[in-house]
Structure formats: structure tokens, C-alpha cells
Amino acid sequence: xxxxxxxxxxxxxxxxxxxxxxxxxxxxxxxxxxxxxxxxxxxxxxxxxxxxxxxxxxxxxxxxxxxxxxxxxxxxxxxxxxxxxxxxxxxxxxxxxxxxxxxxxxxxxxxxxxxxxxxxxxxxxxxxxxxxxxxxxxxxxxxxxxxxxxxxxxxxxxxxxxxxxxxxxxxxxxxxxxxxxxxxxxxxxxxxxxxxxxxxxxxxxxxxxxxxxxxxxxxxxxxxxxxxxxxxxxxxxxxxxxxxxxxxxxxxxxxxxxxxxxxxxxxxxxxxxxxxxxxxxxxxxxxxxxxxxxxxxxxxxxxxxxxxxxxxxxxxxxxxxxxxxxxxxxxxxxxxxxxxxxxxxxxxxxxxxxxxxxxxxxxxxxxxxxxxxxxxxxxxxxxxxxxxxxxxxxxxxxxxxxxxxxxxxxxxxxxxxxxxxxxxxxxxxxxxxxxxxxxxxxxxxxxxxxxxxxxxxxxxxxxxxxxxxxxxxxxxxxxxxxxxxxxxxxxxxxxxxx
Amino acid sequence: xxxxxxxxxxxxxxxxxxxxxxxxxxxxxxxxxxxxxxxxxxxxxxxxxxxxxxxxxxxxxxxxxxxxxxxxxxxxxxxxxxxxxxxxxxxxxxxxxxxxxxxxxxxxxxxxxxxxxxxxxxxxxxxxxxxxxxxxxxxxxxxxxxxxxxxxxxxxxxxxxxxxxxxxxxxxxxxxxxxxxxxxxx
Numbered sequence: 001x002x003x004x005x006x007x008x009x010x011x012x013x014x015x016x017x018x019x020x021x022x023x024x025x026x027x028x029x030x031x032x033x034x035x036x037x038x039x040x041x042x043x044x045x046x047x048x049x050x051x052x053x054x055x056x057x058x059x060x061x062x063x064x065x066x067x068x069x070x071x072x073x074x075x076x077x078x079x080x081x082x083x084x085x086x087x088x089x090x091x092x093x094x095x096x097x098x099x100x101x102x103x104x105x106x107x108x109x110x111x112x113x114x115x116x117x118x119x120x121x122x123x124x125x126x127x128x129x130x131x132x133x134x135x136x137x138x139x140x141x142x143x144x145x146x147x148x149x150x151x152x153x154x155x156x157x158x159x160x161x162x163x164x165x166x167x168x169x170x171x172x173x174x175x176x177x178x179x180x181x182x183x184x185x186x187x188x189x190x191x192x193x194x195x196x197x198x199x200x201x202x203x204x205x206x207x208x209x210x211x212x213x214x215x216x217x218x219x220x221x222x223x224x225x226x227x228x229x230x231x232x233x234x235x236x237x238x239x240x241x242x243x244x245x246x247x248x249x250x251x252x253x254x255x256x257x258x259x260x261x262x263x264x265x266x267x268x269x270x271x272x273x274x275x276x277x278x279x280x281x282x283x284x285x286x287x288x289x290x291x292x293x294x295x296x297x298x299x300x301x302x303x304x305x306x307x308x309x310x311x312x313x314x315x316x317x318x319x320x321x322x323x324x325x326x327x328x329x330x331x332x333x334x335x336x337x338x339x340x341x342x343x344x345x346x347x348x349x350x351x352x353x354x355x356x357x358x359x360x361x362x363x364x365x366x367x368x369x370x371x372x373x374x375x376x377x378x379x380x381x382x383x384x385x386x387x388x389x390x391x392x393x394x395x396x397x398x399x400x401x402x403x404x405x406x407x408x409x410x411x412x413x414x415x416x417x418x419x420x421x422x423x424x425x426x427x428x429x430x431x432x433x434x435x436x437x438x439x440x441x442x443x444x445x446x447x448x449x450x451x452x453x454x455x456x457x458x459x460x461x462x463x464x465x466x467x468x469x470x471x472x473x474x475x476x477x478x479x480x481x482x483x484x485x486x487x488x489x490x491x492x493x494x495x496x497x498x
Numbered sequence: 499x500x501x502x503x504x505x506x507x508x509x510x511x512x513x514x515x516x517x518x519x520x521x522x523x524x525x526x527x528x529x530x531x532x533x534x535x536x537x538x539x540x541x542x543x544x545x546x547x548x549x550x551x552x553x554x555x556x557x558x559x560x561x562x563x564x565x566x567x568x569x570x571x572x573x574x575x576x577x578x579x580x581x582x583x584x585x586x587x588x589x590x591x592x593x594x595x596x597x598x599x600x601x602x603x604x605x606x607x608x609x610x611x612x613x614x615x616x617x618x619x620x621x622x623x624x625x626x627x628x629x630x631x632x633x634x635x636x637x638x639x640x641x642x643x644x645x646x647x648x649x650x651x652x653x654x655x656x657x658x659x660x661x662x663x664x665x666x667x668x669x670x671x672x673x674x675x676x677x678x679x680x681x682x683x684x
Contacts, residue, residue: 232544
């Protein structure tokens with residue numbers, strides 16, 4: 001079997017992609033209008049939603065960038081994972097019930113739709129839609145780049161595709177993604193998410209078991225090796241230090257409830273009472289899948305330090321090198337399919353919300369009405385958005401070869417800082433005002449983009465994401481408290497009492 | 499805990515903003531955010547743990563304690579005001595105490611390691627990291643239990659459901675399927 005390693009891996013990935021294409025064709029028959037395309041007609045069951053929710057959370061960033069971060073900076077990146085229970089908790093306590101209620105009452109198909117109804121403001125709709133488009137570009141590009149990097153690693157191991165370039169890999173993987181997103185919209189997206197979530201959970205558990213067998217002393221021996229080399233790397237704050245760790249803890253924990261691709265899925269369940277099952281199922285799925293992140297990163301750092309394998313060319317190679325050195329071909333095939341699953345499940349969600357912002361929310365905010373034939377335009381814009389993001393990904397890769405993970409974190413932080421106050425606090429506090437929302441979004445965008453573009457390095461590893469999030473929260477609350485409380489629409493006012 | 503909860507949240511956010519400002523303006527320490535590994539390219543090391551915490555350690559711990567408080571306060575805000583009963587408040591306070599206990603264990607075992615260079619291991623990780631890895635994750639579990647087991651008591655009661663269904667029915671009867679036009683719903 002070892003002699004056919006690359007063929008088995010390639011076969012597993014190809015099988016998975018064929019599944020995606022078939023799902024797209026199947027879902028096309030169930031997509032008759034824009035509501036089906038964007039929110040699956042609000043008719044999904046708890047298992048579908050929970051798998052879609054967690055698989056969209058743990059993206060290519062988690063499967064490619066995550067292990068790379070542990071290899072590079074040790075335990076620091078664990079803080080993105082350990083906060084997941086509290087992060088999901090805030091999403092469900094603060095968002096899931098009321099977003100679903102408003103979506104049903106006002107027939108909303110996007111997050112900006114819900115916020116326009118909550119604040120009674122088209123300005124809020126426009127700002128949120130623009131924020132989503134900006135964040136989607138950064139995040140979608142990250143996903144496409146991760147997909148292409150993994151595909152290149154797989155194909156270049158075969159004789160036939162030994163010299164395949166990154167551009168060709170971007171083209172192949174994007175084509176599959178575009179196909180099922182265009183044909184089946186969010187219905188194809190969530191049903192592929194179900195399989196993607198299943199693969200990711202199985203992959204996480206199997207990888208943990210494999211990782212524990214690399215050293216005779218299991219994970220304890222691996223962490224002891226890292227401890228002897230540099231104790232801080234394996235201590236709670238990792239190599240990056242206390243404020244970098246707490247920054248991730250803050251941004252990934254609180255920020256989950258501000259991620260538009262996740263909270264939009266909270267609009268799609270059939271019954272509000274399903275949330276009591278969706279929440280624990282999502283947490284469980286996420287934890288199982290995240291085992292891959294932790295175990296690969298630790299083992300790769302320990303094996304390199306111990307001289308078992310040579311140093312990696314790039315930290316982001318951690319997952320692919322681990323799979324090629326330590327796993328059986330069959331497991332490697334499952335995990336590589338899982339990698340694609342993780343990346344695609346997030347990409348399709350971003351394509352969907354980005355398209356909704358462009359063809360539904362921005363025109364509505366500017367002209368006050370929907371464009372005609374939204375479904376047709378949704379399909380056209382999905383293609384254009386994916387192509388633009390793919391070009392952006394290639395530009396980022398060739399012009400500035402930074403870690404895939406950091407670009408992903410930037411996308412997450414942008415959404416977290418700008419949208420968490422507006423969404424999570426806005427849906428639970430009647431005193432939240434339009435000026436407060438505008439102040440939060442604008443300040444978050446300026447600080448996030450400013451710090452990133454100017455290349456400002458803040459002391460003690462404090463990230464621009466953390467700074468922008470804290471400032472945005474503070475401004476949202478203080479501006480709302482000093483401005484006149486809004487008069488809410490009657491139905492919205494009653495929803496906020498329930 | 500009624501309408502004043504938002505003021506508690508605002509106070510916590512203000513305190514976190516101040517602490518962040520103090521950290522950003524604290525006396526800098528070389529390589530506080532790590533430095534390149536001397537042998538392996540792509541790896542970073544943390545170096546001297548004590549030096550990195552010298553000027554901002556207490557501020558960092560305070561920041562984390564406030565963050566944990568904020569999470570519990572936000573979760574409480576997510577419960578409708580009429581369901582914030584003494585029992586819910588007790589559960590939320592217990593959740594916060596549990597999280598703060600885990601933080602204290604993590605910090606004290608880390609400082610003990612820095613002082614002595616010795617540590618025990620738990621489930622594959624040095625004790626301080628095990629508190630960070632397993633403990634912090636477990637710190638959110640009470641919120642999962644409160645939400646799941648108390649769903650019909652605190653989150654979405656039968657009365658809430660009936661009220662919402664009435665609202666939807668009324669909206670439909672009034673022809674208020676507004677295609678999300680707020681003006682029509684006023």
C-alpha cells in the first residue's frame with residue numbers, strides 16, 4: 001500500500017471533489033429563489049446546522065495554519081482553540097435566538113438584512129455589507145491559497161503532475177468550489193458541510209492517536225523535548241507571550257459571535273428550540289476536529305528538535321510533512337480529504353455571504369429596493385467573487401510570502417472587532433444606537449487595516465485585532481450610552497423582550 | 499441584575515481599555531513577543547519567562563480575569579431580562595468563580611515553574627499548560643450546561659415560544675411581510 005501512497009491520497013481527494021460536484025447538482029434542483037440560495041429557506045435540522053457551523057469555523061486556517069503556528073510559536077496558538085466553548089456559548093446565548101426570530105419575522109436573507117431591521121437603518125446595512133465584502137476578500141483569498149498549497153503538495157508527489165504550479169492548483173480547486181456554490185448555493189454548501197464535518201472529526205481523532213504513537217513516551221515525551229529546548233514555548237503563553245495569547249483568546253472567543261459566515265447559519269434552522277442541541281453538537285465537533293491542530297503541531301516541533309526529521313521549509317508545511325512521514329496512506333488520504341473539506345466548508349460560506357452583500361444588501365441600502373432576478377445575479381457574482389479572491393490570493397503569495405495563518409487571523413479579527421458589538425450587543429440591548437454601531441464598525445476597520453497596512457508592531461505582541469476589538473467595544477457602549485435611545489419598530493421591540 | 503448589567507459591561511470594557519493602554523505604554527522588554535530560534539528557521543522561542551512578565555505580568559492576569567468576567571456578563575445579557583432569576587445569577591457567578599479558579603491554578607503553577615524549573619505532567623502536558631489547555635476549555639462547559647439543560651427555563655420558555663408564534667401570526671395577518679422594509683413595520 002505504501003508504494004501507492006500518492007495515488008491513494010489523490011484518489012481520496014478526487015472522490016471528495018466528485019461528491020461536492022454531485023451535491024451541487026442535487027442542490028440546484030432545490031434552489032428556486034434567493035431565499036433558498038442564501039438561507040436554505042430556513043428549513044435545516046439540528047445535525048446539519050451543527051456540523052455546518054463547526055466545520056465553517058475550523059477552516060483551512062485550522063488545518064494548515066494551526067499546526068504551523070504550533071510548530072512556530074508553541075502553545076500560544078492553543079488559546080484560539082481553548083476559548084471555543086466560551087466562544088460558541090456567546091454565539092448561542094447572544095445571537096442564535098433573536099437572529100432567527102428577526103429573520104422569520106422580516107423574511108431576512110442576510111446578516112445586514114437583520115441588522116437593518118434591528119437598527120432601522122440603511123446606513124448600518126451598508127456599513128456591515130461593506131465590512132463583509134472587505135473581510136471576505138481577505139479570508140476567501142486565504143482559503144483558496146491554502147487549498148492550492150495542499151493540492152500542490154499532493155499532486156507534485158505523483159510522476160504525472162510533478163511540476164504542477166501553484167496557479168494551476170488555484171484554478172483546479174477554485175473551479176470545484178465555484179461549481180457547487182454556483183449551482184446549489186447555501187443548500188449545497190451546508191450539505192457538503194455535513195460530510196466535511198464528519199471527515200474532519202474522524203481525521204482529528206485518528207491523527208491524535210497517530211501523533212501519540214510517534215514517541216514511545218507519547219505526548220508527554222514530545223512536550224518534554226520541547227520543554228528542554230525552550231520551556232516558554234510549551235508553557236501557557238508559548239513563544240509569542242502573554243498578550244499575543246490573550247489577544248487570540250479575546251478575538252477568537254468573543255469574535256465568534258461576530259463572524260457573519262457563522263451567525264448567518266443561525267438563521268437557517270427549522271426551529272428555534274433546536275438550538276439547545278445545535279450548541280453542544282457544534283462544540284463537540286469542533287473539539288474533535290481541533291485535535292489535529294494541536295497534535296500535529298506539537299509532534300512536528302518535537303521531532304524536528306529531536307532530530308527525527310529535518311527542519312521544515314515553512315511552518316505551514318507541518319501538516320503535509322506529518323501526513324507523509326507518520327501516517328498510513330489510507331489515513332493520509334482521509335486527512336487530506338479532511339483538509340479540503342475544512343477549507344471548502346469555510347470558502348463556500350464566505351462566497352455565499354459575500355455574494356449576498358454585493359447583490360442584495362449594497363443595492364438595497366443605496367437604492368432602497370432589491371435588484372431584479374436576484375438568483376441569477378447571485379450565481380454570476382459568486383463566480384466573479386471567487387475569481388477576484390483567487391487572484392488576490394496569488395498576489396498575496398507571490399508578493400508577500402507571509403504565513404497563511406496570519407492572513408486568516410486578520411480576516412477573523414476584522415469581522416470580530418467590527419461586527420461583534422453591532423450584532424451580539426445590538427440584539428440584546430435596546431439602548432444600542434446607530435451612532436454607536438457606526439463608531440464601532442468604522443473604528444475597527446481603521447485600526448485593523450491601519451495597523452496591518454502600516455506594518456505597525458505593537459509592544460508585547462499586542463495585535464491590531466485585539467486593540468481594535470477593545471476600542472470598538474468601548475466606543476460602541478459609550479457612544480450608545482450618550483446618544484438618544486432609539487425607538488424600535490414594534491415587532492423588533494417585542495422580539496427583544498422574548 | 500436588570501438594566502444595570504450594561505453598565506457593569508461598560509465598566510469592564512473601560513477597565514480593559516485602560517489596562518491595554520498601560521501595557522502598550524509599559525517599559526518595553528526585549529523579545530517580549532518571542533525571538534527566532536537559534537538553530538531551526540521558522541521556529542520561535544519565548545526565552546526568559548520571568549523577564550517577559552516583569553512589567554506587565556499582573557496587568558495581563560487582570561486583563562484575562564476581566565475577559566472571563568466579560569464572557570459571563572455577555573452570556574447573562576443574552577438571557578432575556580425576565581429570565582435573569584436568582585437561580586440563573588447563581589449559576590453565572592459559579593461559572594465565573596470556576597473560570598477564575600482555573601486561571602489562578604494556571605498562573606500559580608506557571609510562576610512556580612519559573613521559580614523552580616520543575617513541573618509535573620498531566621495528560622501529555624506540563625501542569626501549567628494542562629491548566630491552560632484542558633482547564634480553560636472546561637471553564638466554558640458550565641455555560642454549555644446552563645444553555646442546554648436550562649433552555650426551557652432561561653433561554654426560550656414555552657411562554658416565549660407561544661409569544662413568538664403569536665407575533666409571527668399577527669405579522670402575517672397584518673400583511674406585514676414587509677420584505678424587510680422597516681418603515682412598514684413601525
